[in-house]
Amino acid sequence: MFSVGEVDVKGLQRFENMLGALGAEAPKAVNRAINRTGDMARTQVVRTLAKQTGLPQKTIRKSVKVKRSSWDDLTYTLKSAGGDVALKYFQKRETKKGVVANLGAARGRVLFPRTFFRGGAFPRRVDLSAFGGHVMDRMSEQRFHLKKVKSGVFIPEEMVEGATADAFERSVQQNLPRRLDHEISRLLGL
Incomplete structure (x- = not known):
């Protein structure tokens, strides 16, 4: 779990006087800056996590949920x-040896022996609609004694370590001061 409110961004003290001048409008400016910065950081997290895990960005986007900032809760x-x-x-x-899957930059391509997701004789095998794209492993000689194969990749664990965590923090540290300056200047009419 990442939170923009938890990342230590140095140099934000310079905005204290300007936020004081805004009065009641200050939380609105900070809220807009945090939400925009968070959206930019989310984009970087999705891109980096896709490279790190080998999953498509579409799948990552579905699994990463966002709770946006509000005037009362600035995180x-x-x-x-x-x-x-x-x-x-x-x-x-x-x-013929099994299914080969790309599990991201760190793991590379991995062979899962004796697994399959198609049926028929080689080389003219066809996708099996009954499996819905899942990779299966035969547990015994019985025809329907099958088990779905998992990758060993856990998105929540991958999200908080390595390049993804660095991308989030770097994005927040670069963009939050700039966005705060922009929102404050906009409200002050500068």
Whole structure:
């Protein structure tokens, strides 16, 4: 979980006098600046997390929930919940040895032996609509004794470590002072 209100941004003391001059309008200016900065940070988090995990940005965007800042609560929060992501959502291809999936920059391409998501004889195998794109592993010799295969990637864990956490903090530290200056100047008519 990330929160813009928790990131220490040095140099914001210079805005104290200007915020004092705004009076009751100050929370509105800070709220707009935090929300805009948070949206920019969210974009960076989604991009970086997609590279880090190997998942498409569309999937990451669905899993990252946003709680925007308000006049009363001046924090912008990014949350993600969920468990082990199924191989269905990764770039994958089927080989005779099993399914090979791209699990991001750190893990690279990983072979999952004896797994499949297509049916028929090689090389003319076809996607099986009954599986809905899921990768299956045969648990025994019985025909329908199958299990969905998971990737070992947990989006909430990946979100708070490594390049994604750095991208969030860097984006907030670069953009929040600039956005605050812009919103304050706009309200003061400068």
